[in-house]
Amino acid sequence: MASIAETRSFFDSFVLADINSGRGDEIIAKLEQPGRFSSAQVDARSKSEIVALAQRVKADVIVNACDPRLNEPIFEAAFEAGCTYLDMAMNLSKPHPTNPYEEVGEPLGKDQISADDRWKEKGLLALVGMGVEPGLSNVFARYASDHLFDTIDEIGVRDGSNLSIDGLDFAPTFSIWTTIEETLNPPIVWEKSRGLYTTDCFSEPEIFHFPAGIGAYECVNVEHEEVLMIPREIDCNRVTFKYSLG
Known part of the structure; x- marks a missing residue:
């Protein structure tokens, strides 16, 4: 993500945050134009740590590139900090409590989708499931629907x-x-x-x-x-x- 971001001009600063304090520095050292990049240590399981970091660096956008098991604290931290949010996979599903292999329980992303109204009320944008698949695959499907097929x-x-x-x-x-x-x-x-x-x-x-x-x-x-x-x-x-x- 950083190697692509360094070729873009639409941001002023880019913070690479990881639980491993040296991981961001390793990535930045490989960039050809590292000037706008910095690193930070954060535990993505902790909503309060993410909020504190976002406020300290005055983040506009939080991009969640973590395993979806960590979606909930990052998603809620972005909401509390007033940041736009993007992730690459939605919240994990929960199986049906008594008949998991024949009935749908809580589907993927249920809590994120149900949060739509409160994000709108706060004037915030959350783009969930915006990786390659889901994400790019959805864009391809929408393009096909709009431009390639009648039905x-x-x-x-x-x-x-x-x-x-x-x-x-x-x-x-x-x-x-x-x-x-x-x-x-x-x-x-x-x-x-x-x-x-x-x-x-x-x-x-x-x-x-x-x-x-x-x-x-x-x-x-x-x-x-x-x-x-x-x-x-x-x-x-x-x-x-x-x-x-x-």
Whole structure:
């Protein structure tokens, strides 16, 4: 994020905060134009520490690039400090208390979405789920809806790559804990006639041909935010998210 940010001119200062006090300095040392960057130590589990840091540096925006287990204190700290908020994945779901594999419990991002009114009342903006997926995938879906199609039956987000790292059999580009969480939770599907519902883990396998030389990979249903986010804004009949674990 810092390497991209240093090429942008729309901010005056950029604070890299981490529980490891030296991590930000390591990143800044690798930048070609480090002048606008500084580092700080903060425990993202502590709302009060985040608020204090935001007030000290007079932050306008808090970008949460942490594991979604830390969303709640960062989200609430941004609200208390009066900052715009962005994250890359929404709050974790909670399973149905008695029938978790057949009924939807508290879906991903429920508390964040329900906070919409109080953020609006305070004149603040929170862009949740604004990573690549969810985030960029939602933008692509909206662009397709607005500019490419008159009607849409299904929006299916497919995640797969031919990434390899020597010595590792499987290497996601994000938290391995999150990968385990979303693949072992009951997958969710949305249908206009049925609403949100769960399916079996690794259900509805399909071979998807990814572009740009990536190739054909088997994808299966997993729990993911787009299934909840896209139907809120785009008229369609079905939304699915499938992940390639191969």
